[in-house]
Amino acid sequence: xxxxxxxxxxxxxxxxxxxxxxxxxxxxxxxxxxxxxxxxxxxxxxxxxxxxxxxxxxxxxxxxxxxxxxxxxxxxxxxxxxxxxxxxxxxxxxxxxxxxxxxxxxxxxxxxxxxxxxxxxxxxxxxxxxxxxxxxxxxxxxxxxxxxxxxxxxxxxxxxxxxxxxxxxxxxxxxxxxxxxxxxxxxxxxxxxxxxxxxxxxxxxxxxxxxxxxxxxxxxxxxxxxxxxxxxxxxxxxxxxxxxxxxxxxxxxxxxxxxxxxxxxxxxxxxxxxxxxxxxxxxxxxxxxxxxxxxxxxxxxxxxxxxxxxxxxxxxxxxxxxxxxxxxxxxxxxxxxxxxxxxxxxxxxxxxxxxxxxxxxxxxxxxxxxxxxxxxxxxxxxxxxx
Ligand SMILES: Nc1ncnc2c1ncn2[C@@H]1O[C@H](COP(=O)(O)OP(=O)(O)OP(=O)(O)O)[C@@H](O)[C@H]1O
Numbered sequence: 001x002x003x004x005x006x007x008x009x010x011x012x013x014x015x016x017x018x019x020x021x022x023x024x025x026x027x028x029x030x031x032x033x034x035x036x037x038x039x040x041x042x043x044x045x046x047x048x049x050x051x052x053x054x055x056x057x058x059x060x061x062x063x064x065x066x067x068x069x070x071x072x073x074x075x076x077x078x079x080x081x082x083x084x085x086x087x088x089x090x091x092x093x094x095x096x097x098x099x100x101x102x103x104x105x106x107x108x109x110x111x112x113x114x115x116x117x118x119x120x121x122x123x124x125x126x127x128x129x130x131x132x133x134x135x136x137x138x139x140x141x142x143x144x145x146x147x148x149x150x151x152x153x154x155x156x157x158x159x160x161x162x163x164x165x166x167x168x169x170x171x172x173x174x175x176x177x178x179x180x181x182x183x184x185x186x187x188x189x190x191x192x193x194x195x196x197x198x199x200x201x202x203x204x205x206x207x208x209x210x211x212x213x214x215x216x217x218x219x220x221x222x223x224x225x226x227x228x229x230x231x232x233x234x235x236x237x238x239x240x241x242x243x244x245x246x247x248x249x250x251x252x253x254x255x256x257x258x259x260x261x262x263x264x265x266x267x268x269x270x271x272x273x274x275x276x277x278x279x280x281x282x283x284x285x286x287x288x289x290x291x292x293x294x295x296x297x298x299x300x301x302x303x304x305x306x307x308x309x310x311x312x313x314x315x316x317x318x319x320x321x322x323x324x325x326x327x328x329x330x331x332x333x334x335x336x337x338x339x340x341x342x343x344x345x346x347x348x349x350x351x352x353x354x355x356x357x358x359x360x361x362x363x364x365x366x367x368x369x370x371x372x373x374x375x376x377x378x379x380x381x382x383x384x385x386x
Contacts, residue, residue: 002117003027003045007037007063008052008079013102017050020106021113034058041067048116049076050100053084053091061091068095073123075116079104136178140323143313149176149305156303157183162255164240164300165278167307170357173278174238176305180276181234189233194226196247197239204247206263209254215264227260230273240300241281241292252296275300310352310359317348320356324363337367339374346379 004026008014011032018028029044031037035057041049049067053060064076075097080088088099097116100109139150156163157180165173174193181191199207206216210225226235237243243251254260255275259268277300286292310317321339329336339347352358362383370378 001025001027002047003029004113005029005031005037005040005044005046005049007031007034007049007055007060009033009055010052013052013079013104017104017109024110026113034060034063037063038066042070046074047120048097048113049074050079050113051076052079052081053087054081061087061094064091064094064096073120073127075120077109077112077116136182137175138323139172139175139179140319141313141316142319143315145306145308145313146316149307152303152305153179153183156180158185160274161302162274162300163276163303163305164283165276165305165307166283167278167280168309168355169280170355171307171309172356173280173307174236176307177234177236177238177276177278181236184234184274186233186274190230191234191236192226192230193236193238195238197242201244201247204244205250208247209250209260209262211263212265215262219264222262225260225262227254227271227273228269231271232273234274234276237275237277239279240277241279241283241286245291245293248293248296252293252299255296255299310355314348317359318344320359321347321363324360325367328364328367332367337370337372337374339366340376342376343374343379346376347383350383 004021006014006017006021006028007030008017009032014030014032018030021028029040029046031040034051034055037049037051038058041063049063051060051063058066060078064078067074067076072095076095078088078091078096078099079102080099081102085099085101088096088101092099097119098112100112139146141147153176163177163180165176167173177193178191181187194207196204206219206223206225208225208227210223210228211219213219213222237251250260254271254273257268258272259270261268283292283297283301287294287297321344325336325339347359347362354361365382366374366378369382
């Protein structure tokens with residue numbers, strides 16, 4: 001049942017509206033002025049508010065401003081008396097859902113309320129969906145190394161310390177970076193990712209720092225780089241071991257000075273960015289081979305997080321398999337398939353070369369090709385080499 005709050009200093013109007021809306025099945029509260037209305041609005045959750053414009057103490061516009069700040073999703077419908085139509089129009093510009101003139105035409109009022117409720121429901125649904133889409137994937141695992149990583153994330157996330165995440169491909173380095181951002185004070189800011197290995201070395205500087213129009217042949221437009229995009233948030237530099245030495249020098253400068261310069265520009269631009277880097281290489285070895293700058297290594301590696309490969313945390317494999325069986329069933333809109341113990345054991349002992357990414361692919365393949373229960377025979381046919 002929807003809750004409606006009526007705020008009007010004219011008792012007769014309040015009573016009429018309240019009776020009709022009550023008859024229509026709404027739950028109605030009444031307030032005789034803006035102050036009382038504001039008090040109720042803070043005590044309860046309303047789906048729609050009907051609010052007179054001219055009232056003693058807190059007037060309709062003031063109420064609207066406060067309500068929009070506190071609960072922007074709750075639609076407020078203004079009731080406008082003689083001489084306040086202009087104010088009502090003004091209120092709509094300021095965010096009121098709509099207005100009705102006094103004395104209210106009841107049919108029109110009911111339609112307006114129904115539309116407002118629909119809008120309210122839609123914005124709620126959108127918010128839930130957005131949260132679902134944005135929600136960072138859970139980090140599954142109870143093995144000792146995963147527990148330690150979770151603990152480190154809790155400790156370091158709220159600081160601005162730079163973090164270097166190491167580990168083989170597909171172990172979950174990116175997921176670690178996402179959780180650090182999510183649990184940091186920058187969570188409301190952007191998380192910008194750059195895969196340094198995927199960008200040709202001649203373009204990486206423009207990708208990271210942006211460029212001015214005409215600064216090189218293909219620079220036909222001005223472009224904002226990833227450092228600027230990540231301002232106020234986190235920049236995740238994946239595969240940093242593949243970055244060219246000249247880009248490394250620029251990144252080092254950006255980290256030392258907190259400023260960047262776009263390619264082809266003179267002006268320095270201050271940036272407030274926390275950097276998390278990841279690599280599957282042994283960066284210290286790379287520094288010995290002079291392919292990675294030692295000074296940059298030290299700047300990046302205040303905190304080191306090593307994510308071990310799946311073969312080194314086999315305890316997590318059954319949990320991950322179960323989670324993937326659930327996720328895949330949901331994606332396909334099917335019932336979750338089960339897996340028998342022997343099949344589970346085979347997968348737990350398997351030599352995983354692509355880590356969690358490979359495990360997820362294998363589970364998806366098994367879900368597609370096997371019957372209701374995944375058996376040892378399925379593993380032999382679809383997973384193990386012939
Ligand atoms: N602990 C975990 N629980 C659940 N899913 C995970 C976990 N770790 C990783 N994944 C999932 O496995 C996949 C690979 O993880 P991710 O991309 O973070 O790995 P990566 O180490 O960054 O890989 P690459 O080195 O190739 O960039 C992703 O889909 C990720 O969500």
